[in-house]
Amino acid sequence: MKCIWFVLLVEVMSVVDSHRPLTNGGSYEVSLFSTKAKSIAEVIYMMCLPKVPDYVHATARPSNPSLPHKFNVTILEIKKLSFIVEIERVDQATGWDRMPITVDWFSYIGNGLVYQNLILWFPDATNRTTMNRNTASKYCIDNGGRLVDIVDKAMYDVVYNYCRQSIVFGSDGYVRIWLGSSYNPATDTVTQSNGKPGYHGD
Incomplete structure (x- = not known):
């Protein structure tokens, strides 16, 4: 049988x-400082997407790899050209001086x-x-x-x-x-x- x-x-x-999911990814550098452990940033896709992604995942790291900072990322809003994130420092419960932070991301569009x-x-x-x-x-x-x-x-x-x-x-x-x-x-x-x-x- x-x-x-x-x-x-x-x-x-x-x-x-046409029948497959569309996934994209990239990195975007933001210049941020914060007096608290959390800060808000906008990440630009730097590419044209056919619609607002159904899902975005992102991580953040100091652009200078010698720095000890560690961050968690929470996606607050997903838009067609960008997404809004909350970046939280987790190695210390403090803020940080202005520094370039690289946000690595991938997006998903599909069923x-x-x-x-x-x-x-x-x-x-x-x-x-x-x-x-x-x-x-x-x-x-x-x-x-x-x-x-x-x-x-x-x-x-x-x-x-x-x-x-x-x-x-x-x-x-x-x-x-x-x-x-x-x-x-x-x-x-x-x-x-x-x-x-x-x-x-x-």
Whole structure:
């Protein structure tokens, strides 16, 4: 009996296509000072985007790598040409003198789901395709991603709910989805594609 599989990818690189997510990234330098541990800055994409990104992730660091400052970044607002961040110094609960700070960022535009800075998406949630795991893995790589690994219960719930909401089931009562993880029935263990233990139910 043939099995029907859907392929769920984790986006790991930039791709541009009508059915694929659009990811971009870059770095932007801001000159900031603050008398407190937090400051607000605007980061310009320095590129044209077709619309306001659905998601932006950013980190901040001193442009001078010899400086000891460490920062956390919170995205406050995402706009089409820029995004607004709160930069918080975390190595000390104090402000800092004026200095150049580099904000590294990536943005995402698409119909997938972002979970802990991973982009989960189906190339085509209506396409039922019969393929083995190797073919599925190659298909993912060719589309700029990789098969998804389930790390823990929280991620399982996110992936499960995303599949329920995204897949067009039609007359099928269930679907099967290839994952990056592998299962060893002899030891009853799940191993992620990176060699770390994977989620195996409660």
